[in-house]
Amino acid sequence: MKHKATETDPEISSALLAWYGRSRRDLPWRGTNDPYRVWVSEIILQQTRVVQGTAYYHRFLERFPTVEALAAASVDEVMKxxxxxxxxxxxxxxxxxxxxxxHDLGGHFPEDAAGLRRLKGIGPYTAAAIASIAYGEAVPVLDGNVFRVITRLFAIRLPRGSAGDREVTRLTRQLIPADAPGDFNQALMELGALVCIPGDPLCDDCPVRSYCLAYKKGWTRELPIASAPPKVEKRYFHYLVVTCDKEILVTRRDRRDIWQLLWEFPALELQKEISPEKVLRLFEKEMPGITGEGAPVISPVIRHQLTHRTILARFYHVHLRRWPGALKKEWVKIPLDKMGGLAFPRLITAYMETHPQRFGS
DNA sequence: TAACCGTGGAT
DNA sequence: TATCCAAGGTT
Known part of the structure; x- marks a missing residue:
């Protein structure tokens, strides 16, 4: 009997490509091989759903149509x-x-995965995605979709991580066809997004069901093996919203922490819960006169969920007759109507949208 | 390597 | 409400 050259069947790839040809979604970044546009789409889609990223893709390209336009912009414009x-x-x-x-590459993107990998923000996934889609390089991508599809197809009982990633990449590399690597990579991800979904996959619609070991063994519900969930800590944020004469106090986050380079209000950040009265005394101690003459309007606790943190925030709104003589140097006074030019975390914009009258609208 | 970095939709 | 997790990367 002839020795098996690979453990994967080449018909898997052709079945997948045929399915992709008839089932692929018509997404805005499909149908271009322009490395700049492919790059923009891939960065936006990192850990982000298509429905959430699509509007940003259009807005980003409208504002920064070329890599030159992006390079010429300020980082604050990009953050906005x-x-x-x-x-x-x-x-x-x-x-x-x-x-x-x-500035260093004459306006041309590196033309292979290894070169792309040296650019900031481009890791193994994004380098392989751009190289295969824009340049036709036969490098396999590994994202959450591919990991789920491949671990099911070959019944791999390893969680994401070095060992699991290595094994899945090895199998994917055996499947990728040299003549259509970009379409193949996208087909794998599209299958994961539309059919081989988390939880209960839609195996009746699957073009490679007959090859799928997880289907054969009844393991689809259990694969891929989940990693241990991260611990979620609580943080208590107290925001002092000070307005005076159509101006407001803001400050920029530049610590190595969440929301770097975004703006917010002067804040007290604590690990424990503390009464609003005590918070006001702390603010007042730090900057006498800042909590105003009248009673501040204190918001209820607003819960904001991040991946590994729960932020419990309160807003303390005070209006002053006049600004105190000296303010902390990190605090910046800006006109209320200039707020729209700054980038804020969602916690802040949501609060502002809920209480427009407190911000002069 | 493990912890860190946001937001929102689905279940 | 709680949990999962999405076209991941950096430190």
Missing amino acids: VWEGLGYYSRARNMHAAARTVV
Whole structure:
């Protein structure tokens, strides 16, 4: 008997590609091989659903149509376009990478995965995605979709992590066809997004069901093996919203922490719960006169969920007759009608949208 | 390597 | 309400 060259069947790839040809969604970034546009779409889609990212994709390209336009912009302009999308280091890194491409690489993106990998914000997934889609390089992508599809197809009982990623990549590399690597990678991800979904997959609609070991063994519900869930800590934020004569106090987050480079109100951040009265005394101690003459309007606790933190925030709104003589140097006075030019975390914009009258609207 | 980085939709 | 997790990367 002839020795088996690979443990994967080449018919899997052709069945998948045929399915992709008839079932693929018509998404805005499909039908272009322009590396800049592919790059923009791939960064936006990192840990982000298509429905959430699509509007940002259009807005981003409208504001920054070329890598030159992106490089010429300020990082604050880029942050503003990114406002509300989350994982803000993506925006910072794109801005830095655009400047590298324009200033050091003559405006041309690196033309293989290894070169792309050196740009800020481009890791193994994004390098492989751009290289295969824009340049036709036969490198396999590994994202959450691919991991789920491949662990099910071959019944791999390993969680995400170095060992599981290595094994899944090895199998994917055996499947990727040299003549259509971009479509193949996208087909794998599209199958994971539409058919081989988390929980109960839609195996009746699956083009590779007959090859699927998890289906055969009845393991689809259990695969992929879940990693241990992260511990979620609580943080208590107290925001002092000070207005006076159509101006407001804001400050920029530049610590190595969440929401880097975004703006917020002067804040007290605590690990424990504390009464609003005590918070006001702390604010007053830090900056006499800042909590005003009258009673501040204190919001109820607002809960904001991050991946590994729960933020419990309260807003203390005070209006002053006149500004205190000296303010902390991190605190910046800006006109209320200039707020729209700054990028805020969703917690803040949601509060402002809920109470427009407190912000002069 | 493990912890960190947001937001929102589905279940 | 709680949990999962999405076209991941950096430190």
